[in-house]
Amino acid sequence: MASRSYANLLDLASGNLLDIPQTPRALPRVMTVPGIISDDGDSESPVCHERNIIVANMLPLQAQKDTETGKWCFCWDEDSPLLQLKDGFSSETEFIYVGSLEVEIDAKEQDVVAQKLLEDFNCVPTFLPHDLLKKFYYGFCKQYLWPLFHYMLPMCPEHGDRFDRLLWQAYVSANKIFADKVREVINPEEDYVWVHDYHLMVLPTFLRKRFNRVKLGFFLHSPFPSSEIYRTLPVRDEILRGLLNCDLVGFHTFDYARHFLSCCSRMLGLDYESKRGHIGLEYFGRTVYIKILPVGVHLGRLESVLNLPSTATKIKEIQEQFKGKKLILGIDDMDIFKGMSLKLLAMEQLLQQHQELRGKLVLVQIVNPARSSGKDVQEAKRETYLTARRINEVYGSPNYEPVMLIDRHVARYEKTAYCALADCCIVNAVRDGMNLVPYKYIVCRQGTQHMDEAMGIKLDSPRTSMLVVSEFIGCSPSLSGAIRVNPWDIDAVADALNLAITMPDSEKQLRHEKHYRYVSSHDVAYWARSFVQDLERACENHYNKRCWGIGLGLGFRIVSLSPSFRKLSIDHIVSAYKRTNRRAIFLDYDGTVIPQTSISKTPSPEVISVLNTLCNDPKNIVFIVSGRGRSSLSEWLAPCERLGIAAEHGYFLRWSKSSDWESGSLAVDLDWITIVEPVMRLYTETTDGSNIEIKESALVWHHQDADPDFGSCQAKELLDHLENVLANEPAVVTRGQHIVEVKPQGVSKGLVAEKVLSKMINGGKPPDFVMCIGDDRSDEDMFESILSTVSSPPLPASPEIFACTVGRKPSKAKYYLDDPVDVVKLLQGLATASSPKPRHIPQTQVSFESIV
Secondary structure (H helix, E strand, O other): OOOOOOOOOOHHHHOOOOOOOOOOOOOOOOOOOOOOOOOOOOOOOOOOOOOEEEEEOOOEEEEEEOOOOEEEEEEEOOOHHHHHHHHOOOOOOOEEEEEOOOOOOHHHHHHHHHHHHHHHEEEEEEOOHHHHEEEEEEEHHHHHHHHHHHHOOOOOOOOOOOHHHHHHHHHHHHHHHHHHHHHHOOOOOOEEEEEEOHHHHHHHHHHHHHHOEEEEEEEEEOOOHHHHOOOOOOOOHHHHHHHOOEEEEEEOHHHHHHHHHHHHHHHHHHOOEEEEEEEEEEEEOOEEEEEEEOOOOHHHHHHHOOHHHHHHHHHHHHHHHOOOOOEEEEEEOOOOOOOOOHHHHHHHHHHHHOHHOOEEEEEEEEEEEEEOOOHHHHHHHHHHHHHHHHHHHHHHOOOOEEEEEEEEOOOHHHHHHHHHHEEEEEEOOEEEEEOOOHHHHHOOOOOOHHHHHHHOOOOOOOOOOOOOEEEEEEEOOOOOEEEEEEEOOOHHHHHHHHHHHHHHHHHHHHHHHHHHHHHHHOOHHHHHHHHHHHHHHHHHOOOEEEEEEEOHHHHOOEEEEEOOEEEHHHHHOOOOOOOHOOOEEOOOOOOEEEEOOOOOOOOOOOHHHHHHHHHOOOOEEEEEEEEOOOHHHHHHOOOOOOOEEEHHOEEEOOOOOOOOOOOOOOOOOOOOEEEEEEHHHHHHHHHHOOEEOEEEEEOOEEEEOOOOHHHHHHHHHHHHHHHOOOOOOOOOEEOOEEEEEEEOOOOOOOHHHHHHHHHHHHHHOOEEEEEEEEOOOOOOOOHHHHHHHHHHHOOOOOOEEEEEEEEOOOOOOOOEOHHHHHHHHHHHHHOOOOOOOOOOOHHHHHHHHHHH
């Protein structure tokens, strides 16, 4: 059923989800190959270099309009990580930036500005109409996604904005405009595209739809919430599929990646595994890799600010202002998630418990401007000011204020000066993506030679720093020397602050050295270089497979399969069927001739009829090969007199209804069942939603109805447990989709195919037509066995082989059919081409025996 997240497919394709004008016009000149575009159409092709297209909500530019000339002036924003990441690459690497400007450009000026930005900065601006920008950025992104990704649910209108489909459509429209701008400059076979942050999570779907093999990475700079939070998002599948249309998805911490993987498992039924240290998600034949690495800071940029004369001057002013006092520093946006009021309450608690610190301890809280507006931000600001005023009134004096709020524009050099002097830095956010303040603080405390000379500090003097950081911020795992706190625990935060300022200098020095080694070696250049290297590796096999798109709207995804893998044509197989005389046909049951989702497993009259027709052709041997028990298969397929059945993956086999069941001769000892059953019952009791299927030769533990994460965890544990207890038993333990199965050694569907084909060969009737259709992992054994059996020993003539899997997915089979409906249609086509039904059973029986 199509999702309501878009009006219709045509609207989505054109981007006209809202009655909002498109981007005025495309760029005056379109770049189609890497390099510099020349106005001379006859010029030689430019030299190709590696090129990365960086896509983000905002370009790393600062814009200002000249009041005299009325012209726009632009310069690089040196503090933007998007600009700083270029340092991780050689000068030969070209970067193109796609994004919006922080200022609104009049429609008449947009063409000129776009041309100037492309020529001077290699930037491609996305000019969003004002109404679209308001709904996209301030509406869906900031008032809905941002709180949700920070674990805040809109339980009532006063506590966050509810989901609004118009805002979602604006989000999709804006992402489409960004994608269109990328399309104007991309060379899809060469360029790497790196998309940044939660503003553009469905952009990958638009790019993947246009360029199936685009080399596409995404990095999320915010938290990714747990599945319990994320699943409340009405468009959760569309966003997940958008991210899965990338080749590499990056997160700051393992927690965020784990939450994403859990959502993919619970909501899309996807499995993931670690491959040589890299986490990969299998998605329709493609592997989507997961990258876990926090972004870093630019040491050179910070050190250049430390060396400014204005910084040294400001440091001396602060030293004089807070002479004889210990300084605790906080730098936060005015945001409900930054925990500013909790930090102040901890400071209040500290002063209340330790009277000796009154008059000697100051918390300087620099308040950056809020990035969004709303009642929640105003409430957070009011609470912060009221708390600060109360603390200063109770514990302050005419010459002493324990809390100093700086709520104005603070220049970069001034923040740097405070960082260089603070005895402790506290980041107390209740939820935050990365937060680079602790990293910047560490670098500033390390100082530079120039700053040391300006301040009269010895070059070899020891450096110290102390950090109190929330457990709920992205940088926390990488700062092992910091004091980690639960920001909601006011007493614990107060104790942490006290420990930080009273800790011996020798230990502060050791902690600082450990942090500085990490921050200096994991800078922004390292982060960018590592991400792009992993993206290159993830895209290595792009052109080794065939791929095509399926799905409507934002459910679009790419199926990527082997070049030789194609849909089995009825006309093609019927032609081979007619010209052959000794045919072997192997069919799986569930998911092949019977839909996997069908509640009733009894075959339909159409299936019975077509099986009988095929079986009654004296040129055919037809087998149903299933993992189900022989009693069930015998009952369901009773009308098929001449049908061969292999039950329980071939442990039991009969050649026709009138013949006796043969049991596996390789593994007759089933004593291990008494060992396995109690273990499985233990896991069933402790895993709600699981159950045991008892077969004559095997035991199967199902966890399809259990919690996905817990069921998968229990299945892995059960697998290890059973492998240990069955180490010396003639049984094998296998794990399939939502099952753990224990069966006798040497039993597989592949052996069934081998046995039937070998009997035909040994009887002097080698097959000239072999067809095998199945949907399960166990059917892959049949595909492999058929190829090996007919090739060794060599047959007089190679038979026509049709190994076919059900569903477009990676397989050892050469062909595929979409679903059981296609399978039945194919069998009906073969039945129509079969020889006339024999007149009486005895003659049929003779013909059958002569073949086998």
